[in-house]
Structures are given as C-alpha cells and as structure tokens.
Amino acid sequence: MSEEFKLEVVNPEKSFLSKDDVTEVVVPAFEGEMGILKDHISIISFLKPGIIKIYSKLGEEKYYVEDGIIEFKNNNLSILTSTIFNIKDIEKNKIDEMLRVAEEETAKDNISDQAKYLIDQKIEVLRTIN
C-alpha cells in the first residue's frame, strides 16, 4: 500500500507547488512542529514563521514560510501562504535584508506580544538558515 498523499502549496499569486508523491510533511504549526503522514485526521491549523520539510521519493525539500494556513482533508494537504521560498534558491543578501527588517520591527515598543513573538520566531529561523 502506498504511503503517499497529495500536497498543494498555493500563494496568492499562483499555485506554488503541487506534488502527489509526498510521504511526510513537517510544518511549523502555531503550537509547535507538526508532522503529517497519510490518513491524518482532517485538520486546520495555521503556521508561524519556520521551515516546511517535504519528504518524497526524491528526498527532502525545505521551504521557508512566514505565515499560512494548512488544511488536511481526504489525504490532500493544502498549504496557503503569502511568503514562501525554497531554501536552496534563497540568496544570502535577501536573508540579511529580511533579518534587518525583522530586527527593526522587534525593536519597536508598540507591537503586541503576539506580533513580537512571531517576529522573534522569524529572526530565529532566518538565523538558522543563514
């Protein structure tokens, strides 16, 4: 029996990625990392900044996301996100730029606790891939 399921990643501009031979996806859900295998229960959750790991026959792929929602239903995993990059393709100076912006943001004192938490997460993730 195959252990594969379908994955679709869409961003507002286009369908970013579509695969039907995925065996496992690890997403940075809001309450911690979540691994999804075939026949997972239907679930809706949202993402915090982090790294999506996609395992398929071809091996492992890693994507950086900033936010998003995931929906898993009938062995279809949909990830909606506005910011996503393949970590392989992302350029170093772009990461630096994003880090700089995020650090500026977190230095402001008028942001809410939740926003601050998300930005801190973002900085941490950016540092690890940098």
Place this chain on the structure above:
Amino acid sequence: MASLDDLKKRIASVKSTQKITKAMKMVAAAKLKRAQDSAEKGRPYSEKMNNIILNLSEGISDKENAPKLLSGTGKNQIHLCVVMTSDRGLCGGFNSNIIKKAKSYFSRLSSEGKELKIITVGSKGNDQLKRVFGDKIIENISFKNSKNANFFDAEKVSKIIIEKFQKEEFDICTIFFNQFKNVITQIPQAQQIIPLKTDIDDKEKLEDNYEFEPDEDEILTNLLPKNISTQIFKAMLENSASEQGARMSAMDNATRNAGEMVDKLTIEYNRSRQAAITKELIEIISGAESL
C-alpha cells in the same frame, strides 16, 4: 472646402493617431493575457481560503463572542466604501462603470440616512469622485509604481481598512470593482467584506469534521484579516484583467473609427484634387478657345 494642404495634414494626423491606438491595443492585448493568467492562478488561493473560513465559521462554538470581523459591530450606521479603479485612463467605460455603480449605492445609503466614508484605490476613481463626494473621501491609495497587481499592495490596503475597523470608524465595508467576464463585458461588483457574508449555497460542501489547532476562535482571529487581503487582492486581479480588456476593446474601436475617418478624408482629398485639376483644364481650354 478645406485646402488640399489642410486635408493632407489632417489625414496624416489621423493616421498617426491610428498608429498609437493600434499600438495601445496590442499592448493591452499582451497585458490582458498576463492579467488573465494571474487572475486564474490566484483563484485557488482565494477559493481555498473561502472554504476554510466557511468551515471554521460553521464550527465556531461561541457565536456571541465571534471575532468582530466576522459578525460585525452589530450596527449598520457607518458605511465604508472602497472604490477600486485604475490609475490610467483611455480604457473605455471601465472606470465610469465602477463609479456609476458606487454612486448609486452612495445615494441609496444617504437616502437611508447612513453615514458614508470612502477610500479610493487608483487615481482615476479619486478624480471622478472628489467633485461630488470630496468631503467623504478619507483616504486615497494609488499604486502607480507597481507594474502588476501584487499581494503586497493588497495587504497595504487591508491593513488600512482593518486599522480603521478596530478604531470603530465604520460598521460595514464594501468594495467596488469590475469583475472580468470577457474582453467586451466587465461587470461592476459591490462586495461586502466586513462583516463577512458567507454564501449559503456553499454549505453543501461542508461534510467533514475538522480538528482545529489551536481552537476555532483563535484561527479565525488570525485568518480573517488575511481573508480581507485575499479578497482585495482578488478584486485587484479582476480589476487589472478588466482594465486591460476594456482598454483593448476601446482601442480597437478607436482604431476602426480612425480608419473610417481616413477613408472619408481621402475621398474628400481626391475630390478636391480632381476639382482643382478640372478647374485648371477649363481655364486652359477656354484660354485656347479665345485665341
């Protein structure tokens, strides 16, 4: 009758206008293709988003304390209208159609005694509305520098809207845009985004029981602002496809009209040239006869 020289000049000027409109039509056609593509590509995102929100709002446990963006403020007094138009002209009735739709909505609101606030997106709408509703316009946003509709711009607009909503500056928010049907037809639309209206027909799709992590309320609170950006982005995509379509058919018409005009002027030119030749001939002949 105008002199031969004048006619010649007029023909040349109409011809060069025709060249411009023809070029504009081609450019619009190319851009239309791209805009249509991106409108189509953007569809899955907004559809999925809609579906998830529908599922969530069905599953929400405490309807009383539902996020305000979903349930509204409970009042219906102050209306915010976001009128989305293009930044460039020469696109036929594209902008006027949106404005017309918006204006009729405005007058209905004022006859019901509601308060009106307007945000214009795109400079053309602002130009047309500021004459009559100048005092109602609270914000004017324009993306002249962005080449294509992008999500970043949409987020900017939605941020402004949500900020105003949180300050309780309005109760109901409606966006106006043109929906792209085909090159000749664009349908002006009014869509209410706050509070969110869910279509009853879609309810059949809901069969599954989802697990939510974290709970529904929290997801909804995070999701609803994003949904507004998505809706605005969708409107922007539809708008840009419509704009190019409208421009294409307008320029096509202009090119055809210019062609007709050139034909008419050419006939007139030939006639007056012939008349001049005939006149000269008569003069020569009558001169020869008198000898």
